Amino acid sequence: MNKLLEVNQLKTYFFTDNGTIPSVDGVSFSIDKGQTTAIVGESGCGKSVTSYSIMRLVDSPGKIVNGEVQFEGKDLTKVTEKEMRTVRGNEISMIFQEPLTSLNPVIKIGNQLDEILILHQKMSRIKAKKQSIAMLQKVGIPRGEQIYRSYPHELSGGMRQRVMIAMALSCNPKLLIADEPTTALDVTIQAQILKLMKKLTEDYQTSILLITHDLGVVAEIADRVIVMYSGQVVEEADVFTLFANPKHPYTRGLLASTLQLDEYKGNLDTIQGNVPSPSNKPTGCYFHPRCPVAKDICRKEMPQLKNLEQTNNRVRCWLFEDEKEGLLHAENA
Numbered sequence: 001m002n003k004l005l006e007v008n009q010l011k012t013y014f015f016t017d018n019g020t021i022p023s024v025d026g027v028s029f030s031i032d033k034g035q036t037t038a039i040v041g042e043s044g045c046g047k048s049v050t051s052y053s054i055m056r057l058v059d060s061p062g063k064i065v066n067g068e069v070q071f072e073g074k075d076l077t078k079v080t081e082k083e084m085r086t087v088r089g090n091e092i093s094m095i096f097q098e099p100l101t102s103l104n105p106v107i108k109i110g111n112q113l114d115e116i117l118i119l120h121q122k123m124s125r126i127k128a129k130k131q132s133i134a135m136l137q138k139v140g141i142p143r144g145e146q147i148y149r150s151y152p153h154e155l156s157g158g159m160r161q162r163v164m165i166a167m168a169l170s171c172n173p174k175l176l177i178a179d180e181p182t183t184a185l186d187v188t189i190q191a192q193i194l195k196l197m198k199k200l201t202e203d204y205q206t207s208i209l210l211i212t213h214d215l216g217v218v219a220e221i222a223d224r225v226i227v228m229y230s231g232q233v234v235e236e237a238d239v240f241t242l243f244a245n246p247k248h249p250y251t252r253g254l255l256a257s258t259l260q261l262d263e264y265k266g267n268l269d270t271i272q273g274n275v276p277s278p279s280n281k282p283t284g285c286y287f288h289p290r291c292p293v294a295k296d297i298c299r300k301e302m303p304q305l306k307n308l309e310q311t312n313n314r315v316r317c318w319l320f321e322d323e324k325e326g327l328l329h330a331e332n333a
């Protein structure tokens, strides 16, 4: 009812000279209004490609080959490029990992902010300037007027990231996608930026899709967590359950290696081995070669993503196959 975004069986493949790479391999999840959802998982598991697919920014040789991205009654995989540009400017915004690459180095911050408002909200130049300076103040930039007249290189990394957030929120988007928004920043600034994002989304009722490999960040800001492994969702839960009672052996390994929790020490405290190459995935469950509790069936058959105990929480693991709850999606990936 309260769903803002629903991703269904999304598959995004890269068609390279060396073969087809199924980077996003049948991903399904949904995001509620006003909620912060985090996607976590090791490097290469498909987090960024998932978010680029939602925004339809996947470049050749990548292509969405299957699935839906339902947003406000539209399937974004099907709308025209013109409609998609409107969605990108007004309804879904994205913050990238390195703000320097997404700010134009030769245009003053203020003009870049103004442009968005003039283009998407059809504001007059005078009104846009006022709104831009107000936005800079809202994201915690003290001398808004001065920063308005600065070039990107004149700002620190933390300031640039704040400017990016101001830009992303200036059109009052319904969904903000933030791909590792704080990775390039030091820990103190990182905490400030996260707090700021949280506060701004509370004020504006924006939903956030936060992509990160940092579980500390997740604990601080997320309501729900999606754990990805090798192009698939392996677990999805509310943040409390995920930390208190992680189900999938991969999630348990991730938590243990990040948080060094005593109860997970032992053979699960680090995850042995590497993420499989997307072009050469193992048979059965993709995680089985690294799983400390793999059974015979795990080597042969892919488990499905199942709801647990009448909750919205889901896990893709043969350990939980015996539970009685019905299948949510008959996945064939």
Ligand SMILES: Nc1ncnc2c1ncn2[C@@H]1O[C@H](COP(=O)(O)OP(=O)(O)OP(=O)(O)O)[C@@H](O)[C@H]1O
Pocket (backbone or CB within 6 Å): 014, 016, 021, 023, 041, 042, 043, 044, 045, 046, 047, 048, 049, 050, 060, 061, 062, 213, 278
């Ligand atoms: N342009 C491309 N051409 C070929 N393969 C690609 C391309 N972009 C991504 N991939 C493949 O898709 C897979 C998923 O990449 P993605 O960038 O989504 O990972 P990620 O989870 O965001 O990792 P990280 O934490 O390092 O950002 C990777 O294995 C990568 O090799």
Ligand SMILES: [Mg+2]
Pocket (backbone or CB within 6 Å): 047, 048, 049, 179
């Ligand atoms: Mg990435």
